[in-house]
Amino acid sequence: MKYWNLKRNNQFAFEKVGPIPRSITNTFEKFRKELDPNGESEAIEEFRLSRHQTITSVKYILLLLISPVLVNQASKFFVFGPCIDYLWNQEQPKIFLNSSQEERAFAELQRFEEKIHFEVLLNPSEDISYEIIEKRVQLKARELGEYYANESANAVKNILSDILSITVFILLMITGQRQISIVKSFLNEIIYGLSDTAKAFLIILFTDMFVGFHSPHGWEVIIEVILRHLGLPESRDFIFLFISTFPVILDTIFKYWIFRYLNQVSPSAVATYHNMNE
Template sequence: MRVRRRLGLPTTDGTTASAPPPPSNKDSGELGLGVGEWGAQSWYEDWDPSVRYSPPQVDRIADEGATNFRRVTRNQGPRDKWITPLLDWDAVREGLDPDQERSEQMLTGEALVNKEESQMAVRYVARLIGIPLVTGFVVSRALADPILNFSLRNNPDAFELSEIQKVEGAKAVHVEETRLRLDMAIGRAPPLTELQMFEHLAEFAAEVQEEERHHNETILINAVSDSISFLTFAGILSQPTRGRDAMFNTMARLFYGLSDIAKAVGIILVADTLLGYHSEEGWHGLIELVLGHYGIEPSEEGVVIFVGVVPVVIDVFFKYWIFIGLNRISPGAVVTIKQVDRH
Protein backbone atom coordinates (compact mmCIF):
# COMPACT_ATOMS: atom_id res chain seq x y z
CA MET A 1 0.00 0.00 0.00
CA ARG A 2 2.75 2.43 0.92
CA VAL A 3 4.71 1.69 -2.25
CA ARG A 4 1.64 1.99 -4.52
CA ARG A 5 0.68 5.28 -2.89
CA ARG A 6 4.25 6.52 -3.33
CA LEU A 7 4.21 5.66 -7.05
CA GLY A 8 0.78 7.15 -7.68
CA LEU A 9 -0.86 3.81 -8.55
CA PRO A 10 -4.43 2.79 -7.63
CA THR A 11 -4.65 1.50 -4.08
CA THR A 12 -6.82 -1.32 -2.79
CA ASP A 13 -9.59 1.09 -1.74
CA GLY A 14 -9.97 2.37 -5.33
CA THR A 15 -8.36 5.75 -4.75
CA THR A 16 -5.34 6.99 -6.58
CA ALA A 17 -2.64 8.65 -4.63
CA SER A 18 -0.33 11.01 -6.33
CA ALA A 19 3.34 10.20 -6.14
CA PRO A 20 5.36 12.62 -4.11
CA PRO A 21 7.56 14.94 -6.09
CA PRO A 22 11.16 13.87 -6.29
CA PRO A 23 13.58 15.66 -4.01
CA SER A 24 14.97 18.81 -5.47
CA ASN A 25 18.63 19.41 -6.17
CA LYS A 26 18.53 22.20 -3.66
CA ASP A 27 17.65 19.83 -0.82
CA SER A 28 19.43 16.70 -1.95
CA GLY A 29 22.63 17.78 -3.60
CA GLU A 30 23.85 17.20 -7.08
CA LEU A 31 22.05 13.87 -7.58
CA GLY A 32 18.74 15.08 -6.23
CA LEU A 33 18.64 12.49 -3.46
CA GLY A 34 19.83 12.62 0.08
CA VAL A 35 20.33 10.08 2.80
CA GLY A 36 17.51 10.25 5.32
CA GLU A 37 14.84 10.87 2.63
CA TRP A 38 13.16 8.27 0.49
CA GLY A 39 16.40 7.06 -1.07
CA ALA A 40 17.86 5.76 2.22
CA GLN A 41 14.91 3.41 2.68
CA SER A 42 13.88 2.59 -0.88
CA TRP A 43 16.78 0.43 -2.04
CA TYR A 44 15.13 -2.65 -0.53
CA GLU A 45 11.51 -1.80 -1.40
CA ASP A 46 9.44 -2.57 -4.49
CA TRP A 47 9.74 0.65 -6.49
CA ASP A 48 9.43 1.60 -10.17
CA PRO A 49 12.21 3.92 -11.38
CA SER A 50 10.34 4.70 -14.61
CA VAL A 51 7.69 6.76 -12.85
CA ARG A 52 9.55 9.90 -11.86
CA TYR A 53 13.12 9.08 -10.89
CA SER A 54 15.97 10.18 -13.09
CA PRO A 55 19.00 7.98 -13.94
CA PRO A 56 21.24 9.76 -11.39
CA GLN A 57 18.66 9.00 -8.72
CA VAL A 58 18.52 5.34 -9.76
CA ASP A 59 22.32 5.14 -9.61
CA ARG A 60 22.27 6.70 -6.16
CA ILE A 61 19.76 4.13 -4.93
CA ALA A 62 21.86 1.31 -6.38
CA ASP A 63 24.97 2.65 -4.66
CA GLU A 64 23.14 2.87 -1.33
CA GLY A 65 21.88 -0.68 -1.75
CA ALA A 66 25.38 -1.98 -2.45
CA THR A 67 26.78 -0.09 0.54
CA ASN A 68 24.14 -1.50 2.89
CA PHE A 69 24.67 -5.00 1.50
CA ARG A 70 28.39 -4.81 2.18
CA ARG A 71 27.74 -3.52 5.69
CA VAL A 72 25.29 -6.31 6.50
CA THR A 73 27.40 -9.12 5.02
CA ARG A 74 30.76 -7.83 6.17
CA ASN A 75 31.33 -10.66 8.67
CA GLN A 76 29.70 -13.38 6.60
CA GLY A 77 31.59 -15.83 4.45
CA PRO A 78 30.87 -16.72 0.85
CA ARG A 79 27.48 -18.24 0.24
CA ASP A 80 28.98 -21.35 -1.36
CA LYS A 81 31.58 -22.57 1.11
CA TRP A 82 32.74 -25.40 -1.14
CA ILE A 83 34.35 -22.98 -3.62
CA THR A 84 35.93 -20.75 -1.00
CA PRO A 85 39.51 -21.70 -2.04
CA LEU A 86 38.69 -20.61 -5.59
CA LEU A 87 37.48 -17.17 -4.48
CA ASP A 88 40.60 -15.87 -2.75
CA TRP A 89 40.66 -12.69 -4.80
CA ASP A 90 43.19 -11.02 -2.49
CA ALA A 91 45.78 -13.71 -3.19
CA VAL A 92 45.10 -13.50 -6.94
CA ARG A 93 45.42 -9.71 -6.91
CA GLU A 94 48.65 -9.81 -4.91
CA GLY A 95 50.07 -12.46 -7.22
CA LEU A 96 49.32 -10.37 -10.31
CA ASP A 97 50.51 -7.09 -8.83
CA PRO A 98 53.08 -5.65 -11.27
CA ASP A 99 54.61 -3.44 -8.58
CA GLN A 100 57.24 -5.80 -7.19
CA GLU A 101 58.60 -3.26 -4.72
CA ARG A 102 55.20 -2.69 -3.18
CA SER A 103 54.64 -6.44 -2.90
CA GLU A 104 57.97 -6.87 -1.13
CA GLN A 105 57.15 -4.03 1.25
CA MET A 106 53.80 -5.62 2.06
CA LEU A 107 55.41 -9.00 2.70
CA THR A 108 58.10 -7.44 4.87
CA GLY A 109 55.55 -5.47 6.85
CA GLU A 110 53.39 -8.54 7.34
CA ALA A 111 56.40 -10.55 8.53
CA LEU A 112 57.35 -7.86 11.04
CA VAL A 113 53.78 -7.65 12.33
CA ASN A 114 53.59 -11.43 12.71
CA LYS A 115 56.94 -11.48 14.51
CA GLU A 116 55.86 -8.79 16.97
CA GLU A 117 52.53 -10.51 17.50
CA SER A 118 54.22 -13.86 18.13
CA GLN A 119 56.59 -12.32 20.69
CA MET A 120 53.65 -10.66 22.42
CA ALA A 121 51.80 -14.00 22.43
CA VAL A 122 54.78 -15.81 24.01
CA ARG A 123 55.03 -13.18 26.76
CA TYR A 124 51.30 -13.41 27.41
CA VAL A 125 51.41 -17.23 27.62
CA ALA A 126 54.33 -17.01 30.04
CA ARG A 127 52.35 -14.65 32.26
CA LEU A 128 49.21 -16.76 31.85
CA ILE A 129 51.01 -19.85 33.14
CA GLY A 130 53.60 -18.38 35.50
CA ILE A 131 51.50 -15.90 37.48
CA PRO A 132 48.78 -18.43 38.53
CA LEU A 133 51.36 -21.04 39.54
CA VAL A 134 53.43 -18.60 41.58
CA THR A 135 50.33 -17.04 43.16
CA GLY A 136 48.88 -20.41 44.16
CA PHE A 137 52.21 -21.60 45.57
CA VAL A 138 52.84 -18.43 47.58
CA VAL A 139 49.31 -18.25 49.00
CA SER A 140 49.24 -21.93 49.95
CA ARG A 141 52.70 -21.92 51.54
CA ALA A 142 52.59 -18.48 53.17
CA LEU A 143 49.01 -18.52 54.46
CA ALA A 144 47.37 -21.94 54.28
CA ASP A 145 50.32 -24.09 55.36
CA PRO A 146 51.09 -22.28 58.68
CA ILE A 147 47.42 -22.20 59.67
CA LEU A 148 46.88 -25.87 58.87
CA ASN A 149 50.10 -26.90 60.64
CA PHE A 150 49.01 -25.04 63.76
CA SER A 151 45.65 -26.80 63.63
CA LEU A 152 47.35 -30.17 63.11
CA ARG A 153 49.63 -29.75 66.14
CA ASN A 154 47.05 -28.37 68.56
CA ASN A 155 43.84 -30.12 67.55
CA PRO A 156 43.97 -33.94 67.66
CA ASP A 157 40.62 -34.16 65.88
CA ALA A 158 41.81 -32.11 62.90
CA PHE A 159 42.28 -33.95 59.61
CA GLU A 160 40.55 -37.05 60.90
CA LEU A 161 41.08 -40.25 58.94
CA SER A 162 38.36 -41.37 56.56
CA GLU A 163 36.89 -44.85 56.66
CA ILE A 164 38.99 -45.92 53.70
CA GLN A 165 42.15 -44.62 55.37
CA LYS A 166 41.28 -46.52 58.55
CA VAL A 167 40.88 -49.73 56.59
CA GLU A 168 44.17 -49.16 54.79
CA GLY A 169 45.85 -48.38 58.13
CA ALA A 170 44.51 -51.61 59.65
CA LYS A 171 45.93 -53.53 56.69
CA ALA A 172 49.32 -51.87 57.22
CA VAL A 173 49.30 -52.83 60.94
CA HIS A 174 48.39 -56.41 60.08
CA VAL A 175 51.24 -56.59 57.54
CA GLU A 176 53.66 -55.26 60.18
CA GLU A 177 52.51 -57.88 62.68
CA THR A 178 52.93 -60.66 60.11
CA ARG A 179 56.43 -59.41 59.26
CA LEU A 180 57.50 -59.39 62.92
CA ARG A 181 56.20 -62.91 63.57
CA LEU A 182 58.00 -64.18 60.45
CA ASP A 183 61.27 -62.56 61.57
CA MET A 184 60.89 -64.13 65.03
CA ALA A 185 60.13 -67.53 63.50
CA ILE A 186 63.25 -67.58 61.32
CA GLY A 187 65.44 -66.12 64.06
CA ARG A 188 66.06 -62.72 62.47
CA ALA A 189 64.41 -60.90 65.39
CA PRO A 190 64.36 -61.58 69.13
CA PRO A 191 61.17 -63.15 70.45
CA LEU A 192 58.62 -60.70 71.82
CA THR A 193 55.93 -61.20 74.38
CA GLU A 194 52.33 -60.40 73.52
CA LEU A 195 52.56 -57.18 75.52
CA GLN A 196 55.70 -56.12 73.65
CA MET A 197 54.04 -57.03 70.34
CA PHE A 198 50.99 -54.96 71.27
CA GLU A 199 53.12 -51.96 72.25
CA HIS A 200 55.08 -52.16 69.00
CA LEU A 201 51.91 -52.39 66.90
CA ALA A 202 50.33 -49.51 68.84
CA GLU A 203 53.36 -47.34 68.13
CA PHE A 204 53.29 -48.37 64.48
CA ALA A 205 49.55 -47.57 64.25
CA ALA A 206 50.18 -44.11 65.74
CA GLU A 207 52.81 -43.47 63.06
CA VAL A 208 50.39 -44.58 60.35
CA GLN A 209 47.71 -42.28 61.75
CA GLU A 210 50.10 -39.32 61.86
CA GLU A 211 51.18 -39.95 58.27
CA GLU A 212 47.58 -40.07 57.10
CA ARG A 213 46.78 -36.83 58.92
CA HIS A 214 49.74 -35.13 57.25
CA HIS A 215 48.48 -36.56 53.95
CA ASN A 216 45.06 -35.02 54.57
CA GLU A 217 46.71 -31.70 55.33
CA THR A 218 48.65 -31.88 52.07
CA ILE A 219 45.44 -32.63 50.18
CA LEU A 220 43.78 -29.52 51.63
CA ILE A 221 46.83 -27.40 50.76
CA ASN A 222 46.67 -28.75 47.20
CA ALA A 223 43.01 -27.79 46.98
CA VAL A 224 43.73 -24.25 48.19
CA SER A 225 46.69 -23.84 45.85
CA ASP A 226 44.83 -25.18 42.80
CA SER A 227 41.78 -23.02 43.54
CA ILE A 228 43.88 -19.85 43.79
CA SER A 229 45.77 -20.76 40.62
CA PHE A 230 42.57 -21.46 38.69
CA LEU A 231 40.91 -18.21 39.80
CA THR A 232 44.03 -16.25 38.88
CA PHE A 233 44.23 -17.99 35.50
CA ALA A 234 40.56 -17.30 34.76
CA GLY A 235 40.95 -13.66 35.83
CA ILE A 236 43.93 -13.09 33.54
CA LEU A 237 42.33 -14.88 30.60
CA SER A 238 39.04 -13.00 30.94
CA GLN A 239 40.71 -9.60 30.59
CA PRO A 240 40.46 -8.31 26.98
CA THR A 241 44.08 -7.35 26.40
CA ARG A 242 46.30 -7.09 23.33
CA GLY A 243 48.29 -10.05 24.58
CA ARG A 244 45.24 -12.29 24.62
CA ASP A 245 44.28 -11.22 21.10
CA ALA A 246 47.85 -11.82 19.96
CA MET A 247 47.80 -15.32 21.48
CA PHE A 248 44.56 -16.26 19.72
CA ASN A 249 45.74 -14.74 16.44
CA THR A 250 49.05 -16.58 16.64
CA MET A 251 47.33 -19.89 17.37
CA ALA A 252 44.96 -19.34 14.44
CA ARG A 253 47.84 -18.34 12.15
CA LEU A 254 49.83 -21.44 13.10
CA PHE A 255 46.83 -23.69 12.53
CA TYR A 256 45.86 -22.08 9.24
CA GLY A 257 49.48 -22.21 8.11
CA LEU A 258 49.56 -25.99 8.31
CA SER A 259 48.89 -28.00 5.20
CA ASP A 260 45.67 -29.96 4.85
CA ILE A 261 47.54 -33.21 5.54
CA ALA A 262 49.11 -31.79 8.71
CA LYS A 263 45.73 -30.53 9.93
CA ALA A 264 44.15 -33.91 9.29
CA VAL A 265 46.96 -35.83 11.03
CA GLY A 266 46.84 -33.56 14.09
CA ILE A 267 43.06 -33.82 14.36
CA ILE A 268 43.13 -37.61 13.98
CA LEU A 269 45.89 -37.86 16.62
CA VAL A 270 43.89 -35.84 19.15
CA ALA A 271 40.64 -37.64 18.35
CA ASP A 272 42.15 -41.12 18.64
CA THR A 273 43.90 -40.20 21.89
CA LEU A 274 40.71 -38.96 23.53
CA LEU A 275 38.12 -41.10 21.78
CA GLY A 276 39.98 -44.10 20.36
CA TYR A 277 39.61 -47.79 21.12
CA HIS A 278 42.08 -47.73 24.04
CA SER A 279 41.03 -44.37 25.46
CA GLU A 280 38.88 -46.00 28.17
CA GLU A 281 41.95 -47.05 30.15
CA GLY A 282 43.36 -43.56 29.76
CA TRP A 283 40.16 -41.99 31.09
CA HIS A 284 40.22 -44.38 34.08
CA GLY A 285 43.82 -43.45 34.86
CA LEU A 286 43.12 -39.73 34.48
CA ILE A 287 40.12 -39.87 36.82
CA GLU A 288 42.06 -41.78 39.48
CA LEU A 289 45.00 -39.37 39.18
CA VAL A 290 42.86 -36.24 39.52
CA LEU A 291 40.68 -37.55 42.34
CA GLY A 292 43.67 -39.01 44.17
CA HIS A 293 45.33 -35.59 44.05
CA TYR A 294 42.44 -34.28 46.16
CA GLY A 295 42.09 -37.36 48.34
CA ILE A 296 38.82 -38.54 46.82
CA GLU A 297 38.29 -42.24 46.36
CA PRO A 298 36.59 -42.80 42.98
CA SER A 299 33.56 -45.05 42.98
CA GLU A 300 33.34 -47.69 40.27
CA GLU A 301 29.82 -46.68 39.27
CA GLY A 302 30.74 -43.02 38.90
CA VAL A 303 33.80 -43.83 36.81
CA VAL A 304 31.77 -46.08 34.49
CA ILE A 305 29.10 -43.40 33.99
CA PHE A 306 31.72 -40.72 33.37
CA VAL A 307 33.63 -42.82 30.84
CA GLY A 308 30.38 -43.79 29.12
CA VAL A 309 28.98 -40.24 28.79
CA VAL A 310 31.77 -37.65 28.61
CA PRO A 311 33.75 -39.11 25.66
CA VAL A 312 30.51 -39.49 23.69
CA VAL A 313 29.61 -35.83 24.26
CA ILE A 314 33.13 -34.75 23.27
CA ASP A 315 32.88 -36.88 20.12
CA VAL A 316 29.57 -35.25 19.13
CA PHE A 317 30.91 -31.70 19.54
CA PHE A 318 34.13 -32.70 17.78
CA LYS A 319 32.25 -33.98 14.73
CA TYR A 320 30.03 -30.89 14.76
CA TRP A 321 33.11 -28.64 14.70
CA ILE A 322 34.58 -30.62 11.81
CA PHE A 323 31.36 -30.35 9.83
CA ILE A 324 30.72 -26.65 10.52
CA GLY A 325 34.06 -25.01 11.30
CA LEU A 326 36.73 -27.09 9.60
CA ASN A 327 34.63 -27.47 6.47
CA ARG A 328 34.76 -23.71 6.04
CA ILE A 329 38.43 -23.05 6.73
CA SER A 330 40.00 -26.22 5.30
CA PRO A 331 37.80 -28.46 3.12
CA GLY A 332 40.86 -30.46 2.04
CA ALA A 333 41.53 -31.53 5.64
CA VAL A 334 37.93 -32.74 5.96
CA VAL A 335 38.30 -34.82 2.79
CA THR A 336 41.55 -36.31 4.14
CA ILE A 337 39.91 -37.22 7.45
CA LYS A 338 37.03 -38.92 5.63
CA GLN A 339 39.45 -40.90 3.49
CA VAL A 340 41.38 -42.04 6.57
CA ASP A 341 38.17 -43.05 8.38
CA ARG A 342 37.21 -45.27 5.46
CA HIS A 343 40.38 -47.30 5.91
Protein backbone atom coordinates in the same frame (compact mmCIF):
# COMPACT_ATOMS: atom_id res chain seq x y z
CA MET B 1 46.15 2.96 10.81
CA LYS B 2 47.09 0.65 7.99
CA TYR B 3 48.86 -1.62 10.48
CA TRP B 4 45.74 -2.07 12.57
CA ASN B 5 43.59 -2.58 9.48
CA LEU B 6 45.89 -5.41 8.48
CA LYS B 7 45.58 -6.81 12.00
CA ARG B 8 41.80 -6.76 11.88
CA ASN B 9 41.80 -8.38 8.47
CA ASN B 10 44.16 -11.07 9.71
CA GLN B 11 41.99 -11.83 12.74
CA PHE B 12 38.90 -11.92 10.54
CA ALA B 13 40.55 -14.36 8.19
CA PHE B 14 41.36 -16.80 10.94
CA GLU B 15 38.26 -16.46 13.09
CA LYS B 16 35.50 -16.48 10.49
CA VAL B 17 34.55 -19.43 8.34
CA GLY B 18 33.10 -18.69 4.94
CA PRO B 19 31.28 -20.85 2.38
CA ILE B 20 34.44 -21.22 0.24
CA PRO B 21 37.35 -23.29 1.62
CA ARG B 22 40.13 -21.06 2.91
CA SER B 23 42.76 -22.90 0.87
CA ILE B 24 41.12 -21.63 -2.34
CA THR B 25 40.74 -18.06 -1.10
CA ASN B 26 44.34 -18.05 0.15
CA THR B 27 45.57 -19.16 -3.27
CA PHE B 28 43.76 -16.31 -5.04
CA GLU B 29 44.88 -13.86 -2.35
CA LYS B 30 48.50 -14.92 -2.78
CA PHE B 31 48.22 -14.54 -6.56
CA ARG B 32 46.69 -11.07 -6.16
CA LYS B 33 49.48 -9.95 -3.83
CA GLU B 34 52.17 -11.11 -6.24
CA LEU B 35 50.67 -8.90 -8.96
CA ASP B 36 50.20 -5.92 -6.65
CA PRO B 37 52.91 -3.24 -7.15
CA ASN B 38 52.73 -2.41 -3.43
CA GLY B 39 53.16 -6.05 -2.49
CA GLU B 40 56.64 -5.61 -1.06
CA SER B 41 55.60 -2.94 1.46
CA GLU B 42 52.53 -4.94 2.40
CA ALA B 43 54.67 -8.05 2.88
CA ILE B 44 56.95 -6.13 5.24
CA GLU B 45 53.97 -4.86 7.23
CA GLU B 46 52.49 -8.36 7.36
CA PHE B 47 55.80 -9.68 8.63
CA ARG B 48 55.85 -7.04 11.37
CA LEU B 49 52.27 -7.91 12.23
CA SER B 50 53.08 -11.62 12.33
CA ARG B 51 56.11 -11.01 14.56
CA HIS B 52 54.08 -8.81 16.90
CA GLN B 53 51.33 -11.43 16.98
CA THR B 54 53.77 -14.25 17.75
CA ILE B 55 55.63 -12.37 20.50
CA THR B 56 52.40 -11.17 22.13
CA SER B 57 50.84 -14.64 21.97
CA VAL B 58 53.85 -16.43 23.42
CA LYS B 59 54.20 -13.91 26.25
CA TYR B 60 50.52 -14.09 27.16
CA ILE B 61 50.41 -17.91 26.98
CA LEU B 62 53.43 -18.09 29.28
CA LEU B 63 51.76 -15.58 31.60
CA LEU B 64 48.58 -17.69 31.72
CA LEU B 65 50.56 -20.85 32.42
CA ILE B 66 53.21 -19.60 34.83
CA SER B 67 51.32 -17.02 36.93
CA PRO B 68 48.67 -19.41 38.36
CA VAL B 69 51.34 -22.02 39.11
CA LEU B 70 53.56 -19.52 40.91
CA VAL B 71 50.60 -18.14 42.87
CA ASN B 72 49.52 -21.68 43.73
CA GLN B 73 52.90 -22.78 45.05
CA ALA B 74 53.70 -19.52 46.82
CA SER B 75 50.33 -19.36 48.58
CA LYS B 76 50.51 -23.04 49.51
CA PHE B 77 53.97 -22.91 51.09
CA PHE B 78 54.04 -19.39 52.52
CA VAL B 79 50.41 -18.49 53.33
CA PHE B 80 48.04 -21.43 53.62
CA GLY B 81 50.67 -23.99 54.60
CA PRO B 82 51.77 -22.46 57.91
CA CYS B 83 48.18 -21.55 58.85
CA ILE B 84 46.80 -25.02 58.13
CA ASP B 85 49.70 -26.76 59.89
CA TYR B 86 49.21 -24.57 62.97
CA LEU B 87 45.46 -25.18 63.13
CA TRP B 88 45.91 -28.86 62.37
CA ASN B 89 48.38 -29.31 65.24
CA GLN B 90 46.35 -27.16 67.64
CA GLU B 91 42.93 -28.72 67.17
CA GLN B 92 44.16 -32.23 66.28
CA PRO B 93 41.28 -33.13 63.96
CA LYS B 94 40.59 -36.57 62.52
CA ILE B 95 43.34 -38.24 60.57
CA PHE B 96 41.13 -39.14 57.61
CA LEU B 97 39.07 -36.72 55.56
CA ASN B 98 37.10 -39.45 53.83
CA SER B 99 36.49 -43.18 53.79
CA SER B 100 38.82 -43.75 50.84
CA GLN B 101 41.84 -42.67 52.87
CA GLU B 102 40.74 -44.92 55.71
CA GLU B 103 40.38 -47.91 53.40
CA ARG B 104 43.80 -47.32 51.86
CA ALA B 105 45.40 -47.02 55.31
CA PHE B 106 43.74 -50.22 56.58
CA ALA B 107 44.72 -52.11 53.44
CA GLU B 108 48.33 -50.98 53.73
CA LEU B 109 48.47 -51.90 57.42
CA GLN B 110 46.97 -55.30 56.67
CA ARG B 111 49.54 -55.96 53.95
CA PHE B 112 52.32 -54.96 56.35
CA GLU B 113 51.05 -57.32 59.03
CA GLU B 114 50.70 -60.17 56.53
CA LYS B 115 54.24 -59.49 55.32
CA ILE B 116 55.57 -59.82 58.88
CA HIS B 117 53.77 -63.14 59.41
CA PHE B 118 55.06 -64.35 56.06
CA GLU B 119 58.64 -63.50 57.06
CA VAL B 120 58.16 -65.38 60.34
CA LEU B 121 56.94 -68.45 58.47
CA LEU B 122 59.93 -68.29 56.13
CA ASN B 123 62.37 -68.08 59.05
CA PRO B 124 60.99 -70.29 61.82
CA SER B 125 64.44 -70.47 63.43
CA GLU B 126 64.29 -66.81 64.42
CA ASP B 127 62.81 -66.20 67.84
CA ILE B 128 60.24 -63.48 67.20
CA SER B 129 57.64 -63.09 69.92
CA TYR B 130 54.08 -61.87 69.51
CA GLU B 131 54.97 -58.68 71.43
CA ILE B 132 57.67 -57.78 68.88
CA ILE B 133 55.26 -58.31 66.00
CA GLU B 134 52.62 -56.21 67.74
CA LYS B 135 55.11 -53.44 68.39
CA ARG B 136 56.16 -53.34 64.73
CA VAL B 137 52.51 -53.17 63.69
CA GLN B 138 51.89 -50.31 66.13
CA LEU B 139 54.88 -48.38 64.75
CA LYS B 140 53.57 -48.89 61.23
CA ALA B 141 50.10 -47.72 62.31
CA ARG B 142 51.57 -44.53 63.78
CA GLU B 143 53.58 -43.98 60.62
CA LEU B 144 50.46 -44.37 58.51
CA GLY B 145 48.57 -42.05 60.84
CA GLU B 146 51.18 -39.32 60.37
CA TYR B 147 51.25 -39.87 56.62
CA TYR B 148 47.49 -39.60 56.16
CA ALA B 149 47.24 -36.69 58.56
CA ASN B 150 49.75 -34.83 56.38
CA GLU B 151 47.82 -35.91 53.28
CA SER B 152 44.61 -34.53 54.75
CA ALA B 153 46.28 -31.25 55.65
CA ASN B 154 47.81 -31.03 52.17
CA ALA B 155 44.37 -31.59 50.64
CA VAL B 156 43.02 -28.54 52.48
CA LYS B 157 46.05 -26.52 51.36
CA ASN B 158 45.53 -27.70 47.78
CA ILE B 159 41.88 -26.62 47.78
CA LEU B 160 42.65 -23.11 49.03
CA SER B 161 45.67 -22.59 46.77
CA ASP B 162 43.80 -23.97 43.74
CA ILE B 163 40.92 -21.58 44.34
CA LEU B 164 43.36 -18.67 44.49
CA SER B 165 45.21 -19.75 41.33
CA ILE B 166 41.93 -20.23 39.43
CA THR B 167 40.88 -16.74 40.53
CA VAL B 168 44.15 -15.33 39.22
CA PHE B 169 43.68 -17.17 35.92
CA ILE B 170 40.13 -15.83 35.52
CA LEU B 171 41.29 -12.29 36.28
CA LEU B 172 44.01 -12.58 33.66
CA MET B 173 41.44 -13.79 31.13
CA ILE B 174 39.04 -10.96 31.95
CA THR B 175 41.67 -8.21 31.84
CA GLY B 176 43.41 -9.56 28.73
CA GLN B 177 40.64 -9.60 26.14
CA ARG B 178 42.87 -7.95 23.53
CA GLN B 179 45.67 -10.47 24.11
CA ILE B 180 43.18 -13.34 23.97
CA SER B 181 41.98 -12.27 20.54
CA ILE B 182 45.60 -12.17 19.34
CA VAL B 183 46.28 -15.61 20.81
CA LYS B 184 43.16 -17.03 19.13
CA SER B 185 44.28 -15.66 15.79
CA PHE B 186 47.80 -16.99 16.37
CA LEU B 187 46.57 -20.50 17.26
CA ASN B 188 44.15 -20.57 14.34
CA GLU B 189 46.96 -19.61 12.01
CA ILE B 190 49.13 -22.43 13.34
CA ILE B 191 46.38 -25.05 13.25
CA TYR B 192 44.96 -24.20 9.85
CA GLY B 193 48.42 -23.62 8.43
CA LEU B 194 49.44 -27.25 8.96
CA SER B 195 49.50 -29.70 6.11
CA ASP B 196 46.57 -32.04 5.59
CA THR B 197 48.58 -35.03 6.77
CA ALA B 198 49.68 -33.22 9.93
CA LYS B 199 46.09 -32.18 10.68
CA ALA B 200 44.82 -35.73 10.21
CA PHE B 201 47.64 -37.11 12.38
CA LEU B 202 46.89 -34.69 15.23
CA ILE B 203 43.15 -35.41 14.99
CA ILE B 204 43.72 -39.16 15.25
CA LEU B 205 46.23 -38.71 18.07
CA PHE B 206 43.87 -36.47 20.03
CA THR B 207 40.80 -38.66 19.56
CA ASP B 208 42.60 -41.91 20.37
CA MET B 209 44.19 -40.38 23.45
CA PHE B 210 41.08 -38.77 24.97
CA VAL B 211 38.06 -40.55 23.46
CA GLY B 212 39.52 -43.79 22.12
CA PHE B 213 38.71 -47.30 23.29
CA HIS B 214 41.70 -47.32 25.68
CA SER B 215 41.14 -43.81 27.08
CA PRO B 216 38.88 -44.88 30.03
CA HIS B 217 41.92 -46.24 31.87
CA GLY B 218 43.70 -42.91 31.53
CA TRP B 219 40.63 -40.96 32.62
CA GLU B 220 40.28 -43.25 35.64
CA VAL B 221 43.84 -42.49 36.74
CA ILE B 222 43.37 -38.75 36.17
CA ILE B 223 40.13 -38.60 38.17
CA GLU B 224 41.64 -40.58 41.04
CA VAL B 225 44.63 -38.24 41.18
CA ILE B 226 42.38 -35.16 41.16
CA LEU B 227 40.09 -36.54 43.87
CA ARG B 228 43.07 -37.50 46.02
CA HIS B 229 44.64 -34.08 45.40
CA LEU B 230 41.50 -32.38 46.73
CA GLY B 231 40.90 -34.84 49.57
CA LEU B 232 37.60 -36.04 48.12
CA PRO B 233 36.33 -39.63 48.40
CA GLU B 234 37.33 -41.82 45.48
CA SER B 235 33.83 -42.96 44.62
CA ARG B 236 33.91 -45.71 42.00
CA ASP B 237 30.35 -44.86 40.95
CA PHE B 238 31.32 -41.24 40.24
CA ILE B 239 34.46 -42.29 38.35
CA PHE B 240 32.58 -44.77 36.17
CA LEU B 241 29.79 -42.25 35.54
CA PHE B 242 32.33 -39.64 34.48
CA ILE B 243 34.14 -42.07 32.21
CA SER B 244 30.90 -43.15 30.55
CA THR B 245 29.70 -39.59 29.85
CA PHE B 246 32.54 -37.07 29.51
CA PRO B 247 34.52 -38.78 26.70
CA VAL B 248 31.25 -39.17 24.75
CA ILE B 249 30.51 -35.46 25.14
CA LEU B 250 34.08 -34.59 24.18
CA ASP B 251 33.87 -36.83 21.11
CA THR B 252 30.61 -35.17 20.05
CA ILE B 253 32.11 -31.70 20.39
CA PHE B 254 35.16 -32.74 18.41
CA LYS B 255 33.08 -34.26 15.61
CA TYR B 256 30.97 -31.10 15.47
CA TRP B 257 34.17 -29.02 15.11
CA ILE B 258 35.29 -31.23 12.24
CA PHE B 259 31.91 -30.96 10.52
CA ARG B 260 31.26 -27.29 11.19
CA TYR B 261 34.69 -25.69 10.80
CA LEU B 262 37.42 -27.99 9.52
CA ASN B 263 35.24 -29.43 6.78
CA GLN B 264 34.74 -25.94 5.35
CA VAL B 265 38.23 -24.62 5.96
CA SER B 266 40.19 -27.69 4.81
CA PRO B 267 38.01 -30.46 3.31
CA SER B 268 41.12 -32.26 2.03
CA ALA B 269 42.34 -32.62 5.64
CA VAL B 270 39.02 -34.21 6.60
CA ALA B 271 39.28 -36.60 3.67
CA THR B 272 42.83 -37.49 4.70
CA TYR B 273 41.63 -38.05 8.27
CA HIS B 274 38.92 -40.47 7.14
CA ASN B 275 41.37 -42.35 4.92
CA MET B 276 43.93 -42.67 7.73
CA ASN B 277 41.29 -43.67 10.25
CA GLU B 278 39.90 -46.52 8.14
